[in-house]
Amino acid sequence: MRVALFVPCFNDACFPGTLKATVRVLERLGMEVDVPRGQTCCGQIHFNTGYRREAYRLMERFLKVFAGCGTVVAPSASCVAMVREQYAEMAAGVGDPRLEEEVRGLAARTFELSEFLVGELGVEDVGAHFPHRVTFHPTCHSIRGIHVGDAPLRLLRAVRGLELVELPHALECCGFGGTFAVKNPHTSLAMMEDKLRHVRETGAGVLTAVDNSCLLHLMGGMRREGWLGEGEVGSGPGSAGKVWVVHLAEILASGEGG
Amino acid sequence: MRRGTRPGFPAAAPAALADQQLRRNLGKATTTIRAKRAAVSGEMPDWETLREAARAIKADALSNLHQYLERLEESVTRAGGAVHWAGDAVEANRIVAELAAAAGAGEVVKVKSITTDEVGLNRALEARGIVPVETDLAELIIQMAGESSSHFLVPAIHKNRTQIRDLFREHLGRPGLSDDPAELAEAARLHLRQKFLRAQVAVSGANFAVAETGTVGVVESEGNGRMCLTLPRVLITLMGIEKVLPRFQDLEVFLQLLPRSATGERMNPYTSLWTGVTPGDGPREFHLVLLDNGRTRVLADPVGRQALQCIRCSACLNICPVYERVGGHAYHAAYPGPIGSILMPQLLGPGVHDSLPFASTLCGACADVCPVKIEIPRVLLHLRARASDGTGAGSFQERWLMRILGWVFRSPFLYRLGVRTARGLLARFARDGWVHTLPGYGAGWTLGRDLPALPRESFQEWWEGRGGIP
Amino acid sequence: MVGRERRHTVTFPRERILERIRRSLAGAHGDGPAPIPRAYRRNGTLPRDQLLTRFVERVEDYHAKVTRVRAHGLPGAVAAALSSRGVRRLAVAPDLPADWLAGLAPSLEVLRDGVPQLLSPGQLSSASGVLSGCALAIAETGTLVLDGGEGQGRRALTLLPDYHLCVVSTSQVVEMVPEAISALAAAVRDRRAPITFISGPSATSDIELSRVEGVHGPRTLEVILVEDS
Secondary structure, eight states, X not given: XXXXXXXXXXXXXXXXXXXXXXXXXXXXXXXXEEOOTTOOOOSHHHHHTTOHHHXXXXXXXXXXXXXXXXXXXXXXXXXXXIIIIIHHHHHHHHTOHHHHHHHHHHHHTEEEHHHIIIIISOOOOOOOBOOSEEEEOOOHIIIIISOOTTHHHHHHHTSBTOEEEOOTTTTSOOSOTTTHHHHSXXXXXXXXXXXXXXXXXXXXXXXXXXXXXXXXXXXXXXXXHTOBOOSSTTOSTTOTTOBEEOOHHHHHHOSTTO | OOOSOOSHHHHHHHHHHHOHHHHHHHHHHHHHHHHHHHHHHHTOTTHHHHHHHHHHHHHHHHHTHHHHHHHXXXXXXXXXXXXXXXXXXXXXXXXXXXXXXXXXXXXXXXXXXXXXXXXXHHHHHHHTTOEEEEOSHHHHHHHHHTOOOSSSSSTTTTOOHHHHHXXXXXXXXXXXXXXXXXXXXXXXXXXXXXXXHHOOEEEEOOSEEETTTOEXXXXXXXXXXXXXXXXXXXXXXXXXXXXXXXXXXXXXXXXXXXXXXXXXXXXXXXXXXXXXXXXXXXXXXXXXXXXOTTHHHHHTOTTGGGGGGOOOOXXXXXXXXXXXXXXXXXXXXXXXXXXXXXXHHHHHOSSXXXXXXXXXXXXXXXXXXXXXXXXXXXXXXXXXXXXXXXXXXXXXXXXXXXXXXXXXXHOHHHHHHHHHHHHHHHHHHOBTTEEOOOOGGGHHHHTTOOEEOOOSSOHHHHHHHTTSOO | OOHXXXXXXXXXXXXXXXXXXXXXXXXXXOSSOOOOOOOSOOSOOOOHHHHHHHHHHHHHHTTOEEEEEEGGGHHHHHHHHHHHHTOSEEEEOTTOOGGGXXXXXXXXXXXXXXXXXXXXXXXXXXXXXXXXXXXXXXXXXXXXXXXXXXXXXXXXGGTSSSEEEEEEEGGGEESSHHHHHHHHXXXXXXXXXXXXXXXXXXXXXXXXXXXXXXSSSOSEEEEEEEEOO
């Protein structure tokens, strides 16, 4: 089965490891992964900040890039939500039935990684091995935007050696919110502090999620506070008390064959 | 076109966030109410179908608002009431004050009505020499504290029992009062009893008004509503036009959704439904004042108008992570929280509340609990674009950053260049792989977070370099 | 003011508002009322005894006492409740059934509203209790509903005294709110009946959002549920 990898802009630049891991996992499961050339951004940053005209232009470009593709997969719930929800809204706002049709078609075949694995492929055990204590933060876009449900948790439970610890107040927003993080920084940080306190309460050594956007915000806070684990998970002097931040795709890609 | 959003929320939030007492009060209150709401809605097997019915009823009411309002006027008049129309706050205050004055009232008792707060009725009455007596416990507390409401259902949510005790000790002349809630409630009861028994004129709001029968409804807990609605000779009710319900039967939906969504109870203590004037029972004169005050402006926006479906339950406030930490005052609005962020900018038009649609992370928790299924995040996004017709209404820096980002994203060549440039810049300012201070627009990030320097190769650079082999 | 100006300022707010509404809705599909999807529960399904048990439980949840009696036990139950509460002066509606008072101690003063004249607020306040019937009761929410009908009187009657003793017949109990609304519609349409829903004694959630009983309405609510089959 062929799958086109949707490369979210900030993952491309900041978290290439997540995308490499996504490819590894998909190929391990027998997919043939294409990466359409010249990907830039789906337009979420502009759309969410009110710059809808620019977002529209980026949507048109995105549609062209993925026009010839079948299934599209991205390791980012917020970007997938953009394509599935907001693209339809923008197309409807212009009143172009052909565009709406094209958007509908793309939305129907675009998936976030965990919902693709569990919902489309029916797979929960991807052959991963990750012997660490892990806590999972369910991001707002994944839960309320594209409704992945417990797909990520099912995948994590099937990882060999992984001890899953429930995060208290898991469904509360972490405070990132895109440009909210810089436009309302104090409120964003107050929310982040509470989320990080809950992470510490779990005693887990690893924090994971399906969105690197939220993780970027949380790891930034952990780093500032001095307890972010860096380098290989669990390694280095003084690793006790440190927490590593690892995207779900990278956990799934780890172990034999990874 | 106005450029740049007013400081508004971002400027007001820090002080509220730093107020530990406020944070504790709000945190405790909203956590309690969230659990109760979840329990009483969770036990209803038909909760979702009730929500869908409520949404449909409200959408119908709004789509045919002029017809239902005319029918309401007809029904109320036939039942012995009088209907008045107020285009704005000034008109509303004039009508109410004139009616109160005509009744010869030196003071009027009031049932809590945020609509009356919205138009500033108390100030208008005082200017005419009429004393407004708030009878709702929370409004009483607010009045004593000389503050404004911070939550439209529980206006004094930001006060804890000790703070309330101190206010009562001072303003009710009860120096020995404890902070036991039962004792505080008793103090309020004694204080207001005589006012109720002597009141000639009452002013109320309304939760609903049924077009079919002319029945008006008030949902309350303390009994001050019942006192004000039945004892005085003259009753004046100020109601936003969007509160009209088409049919008497529609009440069965809202009387289930509202108490459970608002206070997390199966039913609130008292709900009063009255139809015009009933000889020998209650007021001899009933006046319904229908208020526009910007609602017709909201109605004109096909996406934004769903904000008018709101039944003021406050479930969205109680679940909002932003509201929970900042409280209502930082919104500087009669209606704060998620619903306020979509209603206020539309009611007032561009200007005062431009920052409110941005005071949200779009987490969507509000939409999950809204009993009338208002798509709050969708409307927030709509309003963020609407203010500038989609071209963006941020600061000068933001607009330029977005413009540059737009060019970069439209061209793969500029994109690659952009990534390399960002990589170089961050590397220059990074220490141990992390940037600790960003200038300008990015300063908010590094206020409390570090930012990692970019890896040596982006994914697409690496993929091309390897010929596509992971 | 010039004539032309006067005419302008006298444009009626009503017409202005209605016109603004019409303009705002122009283009929207306002082709009359749309059918409302009412897939929610409209009718109760509980068997009789479970229905009554639920009613009792839900009323007791609000800290209101419920006593169940057979028809012949009603006067005794009323007398016992009033005596236990220490009521010396009782307010009642003009048409309260006389046999409900049959068991009362002679020392208990009964104020019949409207016989011959309506009780003043002061007099009503001086009564330490009110005894009334109801129009119906809702089991799911533990609610009593008054519509000014038989044995209920005007609204102020059941509001001012500090203790409200309400007699509910088992045949008056419905399970769901929609059933109650259906049953009340006729009284509202025919005689514009003022309706009061009572669910427990008065309370406030204004102090730290936890429900505290006893503010302005009757601080004690008690129910006698009479088997009338």
